[in-house]
Amino acid sequence: MGDWIIRNVNDGDEETVAAFGFALHMHYLYHGDFEQKNMFLAEKENEALAIANLTYHDTFHAAGHDDDPGFIRYLTGEISFAGEEEDEAVKDALLNALIARSREIKAQHPEKRIVLNQYIDPDNLAEQSYYLKRGFTIYESIVILKYDLSRPVPAYPLPEEVQIRPFLLNNDEARGKYHLAEQDSFNGVAWSLNHLAWMQGTPEMVNFCAFSGDQFLGNTSTWRVSDSHSVTENVFVIPQWRSRGIARNLLCTALAYLKEQGKTVATLGTYGTNKKAIRLYTQLGYELDGFRLTLGYEMD
Template identity: 65%
Template structure:
């Protein structure tokens, strides 16, 4: 396709976004971290939307405590969405170039940071992987995806004394801050932004199962809908002082029980392939291997 241009979005594009992907419209309108400079639209001569690409800062981008580590990667996640799911190679190449140029501008504003523009691609999507590898992208991480068959019995694990696991809505600034601080402590300074936490709460069938010791939030497992049959048990963490005490096991199984009661048949989650502790935990609970995803990225010089 030759007759197209790449430009940043306009407010009048909003309804066009919905035809591509409703989430794009919501992202544009309501995500507090959204920056128009990080979104690019491919439009034809009639200003019809052909595809949209955008960047979002991953939790690693502003991670605390890693400024002295030159090898610590700050990810800029990106997505490209095509109208009618029909990809045009010229449009894809132009949007990829636009994303890289914008990433270089962000790098210029943060010269001390090691920045990688990245997305997640399933290992069986060889065409997509080949496309980006040929453009100079490399594989930065392997995500192991596990599944739990909800037709089977869900194990039960006791909690430490005075610890409780309850559904917890992140619907106010105090709740968001409690969650944010616990996530920072659990992931060595890496956490989703407050804006992104609030944004996630609008997801379909989103429920947070949080562990509390008194008023302190000490852990979490979240669930949300993928399909009518499948949901996830993600965002699993426990702060260091409460790890290895059965809290994570109880939270995950509480979430699994909830999904089973909702009529789901499968629950999935992902973890880094190098995370031996998490892999051991999930397989002991009863999760089985479901597949792999790759973090494929372009290092910004």
Template identity: 60%
Template sequence: MRDFVIRNPKDEDAEQIESMDFVLKMLYLYHGDLDKRNMFCAVSGDGEVLAVAHLMEHDTFHAVGHDEDTSFKRYLNYEIIFAENAEDEGIKAALIEALIGRAREIKAGYQEKRIIMAQYLDTDHLEELSFCLARGFTIYDTIVVFKFDLSREIPEYPLPEGVLVKPTALNNSEAQEQYRQAELASFDGVAWSLNHLGWMQGSPEIVNFCAFYGDQLIGNTSTWRITDERSATENVFVIPEWQKNGVARNIICTALDYLKKQGKPIATLGTHGDNKKAIRLYTQIGYELCGSRFTVGYEID
């Protein structure tokens, strides 16, 4: 195993971080939610950055309305990225220990909250799953992933009278706050932070299809590029008073139609495995199961 030290990143590491992952560099430089104390580099004796790990507050971390629920899970998501030909189990273990140590420092400021450090792993990543489970991690959730073959005919669903669906640029604070309030209402107090919402507007090929009743934003589906072969249809929500009126079906199909016209072959989305309502909606529209992921986490004491 190579000699290395674990430390927080320095500005002079940015170029090496970019060579590993451009998005990671942009995250380090510009994401308003990233506390630099939550990022760690494994650095060799000659200054080479071998790997980078970081924690990010998940949507659940500052969820509204759950302060009295001591069982509510608030996630700190983590990611570890290695430089080319540098992957090493000893380095990975050291970075995880650094992340757990930092998560404990964060937990000290939120003693009343249940905090879990987690990542998402495809269910067939058995080696990585075994690595985590052997270190005290466990499986907290299963996410089912669905795909829609865009060569198929896309169904059409009518909208309630007075409702309009249109592409919406969330490029100012007023639009972003309106979006966030609708998301909070739809997801039981769980929503992207304003920093993350603004950050996501820079994602490749992102389009937000928002439903409005007058000036009120009542629902959304967002699309963005995942790979050349796949685009997302995610962040599907409708505020409670407008649910069961066909709004979600129309927004999703509007997004699918847009992606089809852009020449995209596949659209995907994910939902929690116990979300019967969402699974029924997606399968009725024509999405098909294409895989699943685990939320693998370590509870911070």
């Protein structure tokens, strides 16, 4: 080790965390899934050099997979440096801290398959090379698609008994209803209730939800990336209501809304193996924008 130390973040580190960016600072202060024991500082003479944090991916607490030894539960690690230049020795030490903490979590869940993952752009060969040398391997690809909002937004018929409307997730009952429908739609995988509550404060976030009476059928969420760019994510319909045009109507409702707001592009991501979703999105007019790779390190 060099003349620096690695330690956990503590209660006196708010200003230190803030120096690594507004988003991380807000997560540290207000996001219930960010725990100090999962955050690490590289520090030299009381000056922060870099920070690493570990969060539970949506898959980690997925319901209904306890009897499936092959189901992967991800822990997502991130490392950020204070300056533009990275010190590889510091990066190694922080990655070691993330791996060690992941092993502690694995020891608490010995029956579960747990993988520490990183999301990396495919053109960032240096970053890929670094993690491959450290024993990571490629687990998944994420397809990024975009919709040009200068184009007309298509319209499709909707079953008479179905209504689509904005829906605020601003109370426990609403979030609970959403959470159960998301779990049902994604085979037990869903945002944590902490994350769901946190995302309601995201700029310009709107949930467009489908209902039949009081029954929650599906969702598309939008939130702001920039003045011209928003996303259309969290697209789902519960299984018993699929193949009835609800998903495409949810997306088109969201796209029409974004177009009215003056946005020029909307993007979404989906797993490269999800052929059904990719077919739906491309039929609506989404086009390929790029990829992201999921590199993972399995805990043994």
